[in-house]
Amino acid sequence: MKPTTWTITLSISRQSGGAPRHFQEFTLEVNPDEYVLDAVERVWAFHDRSLNYRHACHHSTxxxxxxxVNGVEKLTCITPIREVTRDRGTLRIEPLRNFPVQSDLVVDMSAFYQNMEAxxxxxxxxxxxxDLPIDHPTPAAPAVDAERLVDCIECGLCVSVCPAAATSDSYxxxxxxxxxxxxxQATGEISLLDWADHQDGLWRCHSAYECTAVCPSNVNPAWRIMNLRRHVVSQRIRSLFGAKEPRP
Amino acid sequence: MMNQPSPRKFWRWFDPRYRQIGTWAFILNRITAIGLTVYLVLHLYMLSKLVQGPEAYDAFIALAKTPVILFGELLVIAAGLIHGLNGIRVGFNSFGFGLQRQRETFIVLMIIALAGTVYFAVHMFGWA
Incomplete structure (x- = not known):
């Protein structure tokens, strides 16, 4: 069977060297089951080698x-074109919000990585x-001691979509x-509660829950933030009565 | 650079495009909070009429019974219901309770707020 071909227009945000941002359009023929990143790469490969964007693994790692993409934060390597536009439609591609733009679609994530390290x-x-306790109940007695990579891939989509992050660069x-x-959860380290318990930490979140909606990796940041609040409040109350360790 | 966070981007709090129901709740809470704050100022102004004597106060009360002002008061009731009920949801969610059902909770609470507003409208405008 001959693969379906769609004609789509990519409207890509271009900005470099402190110049004002503008959108540049590229018309492509694509297979709608390709991913948005494939289309962006094709623009770079066949239309404009000066386009700056970031990519590496192509499999959401x-x-x-x-x-x-069209107003919504997406991990473009796992977003099929079919899901975000239609034949003869447009893909409006912009850099992540709430990060300084370095060039075109590349943003400066150094502050983000510093916060992740902290x-x-x-x-x-x-x-x-x-595992998320709410999704995967822990087995009573795991057969083997197994480890795995944690879910967060540090893509920054949650920061881009967050309304609180839009107005506070210290959040x-x-x-x-x-x-x-x-x-x-893994260590019970109290200093983590202290690190998070301030106005630009846990308490800056105003419960829009968009972070969880866009997270491509099932981290569920909203649930984790709220659960961390619970731990902080519980720990503060317990400390009033002399307890120094968190409840297991 | 334009893409950086800034307090001047507060308008984005009120932009529901491409967003989920959580943002609608977020926006409604802010709009109703502003409305209730403005009402509080107007309410204090109205009470200040008391010190100007009975005539001034009676004239204001006569104005307050006009349909336009009544409609404004209905908006205050709606804002109070929306903000209060949504606030209870956010309060519980903020400590991890009911977070997995925050969308459904919001919809149910807004139906209750709508029903309450209709109830007050029926009685305020004498439709009962």
């Missing part, structure tokens, strides 16, 4: 290719600690808070 998130965790953001929660 590296988190490098996050972009805003959250002490270890990229590997025992399986029962890496540590959903990913770092979720990382602190993940690490707290």
């Amino acid at each position: 590296c988190g490098a290719c996050g972009m805003v 959250s002490k998130l270890n990229s590997v965790s025992p399986v029962e600690k890496a 540590v953001g959903p990913a770092a808070l979720a990382g602190a929660h993940q690490q707290f």
Whole structure:
């Protein structure tokens, strides 16, 4: 069977060297089951080699290719074109929001990575600690001690979509808070609660839950932030009565 | 650079395009909070009429019974219901309770707010 071909227009945000942003259009023929990143790469390969964008693994592990596609934060390597436009439709591609643009679709994520590092998130965790307790009940007695990579791929989509992050550059953001929660679950380290418990940490979140909606990796930052609040409040109350360790 | 966070981007709080129901709740809570704050100021202004004597107060009360002002008061009731009920949802969610059902909770609470607003409208405008 001959593969379906769609003609689509990519309207790509271009900005470099402090110049004002503008959109440049490229018309492509694509297979709608290809991914948005494939289309962006084709623009770079066959139309404009000056286009700047980030990508690496092409299978949602590296988190490098996050972009805003038709208004919604997407990991473009796993977003089929069919899901976000139609034949003769347009894909409006923009850089992630709430990060300084370095060039075109590339944003400066250094502050984001610093916050992730401050959250002490270890990229590997025992399986029962890496899973979301709400989705995967921990087996009573795991047969083997197994570890796996934690879910967060540090793509930054949650920060891009967050309304609180739009107005505060000091907010540590959903990913770092979720990382602190993940690490707290794994280690019970009290200093993580102290790190998160301030106005630009846990309490800056205003419950729009968009971070969880766009997360491509089932991290569920909103749940983790709220659960971390619960731990913080519980710990603060317990400390009033002299307890120093969190309840297991 | 234009893409960086800035307090001047507060308008994005009120932009529901491409967003989920959680953002609608977020926006409604902010709009109703502003409305209730404005109402509080107007309410204090109205009470200040008391010190100007009975005539001034009676004149204001006569104005308050006009349909336009009544409609404004109905908006205050709606704002109070929306903000209060949504606030209870956010309060519970904020400590991890009911978070997995936050969308459904919001819809149910807004139906209750709508029903309450209709109830007050029926009685305020004498439709009962």
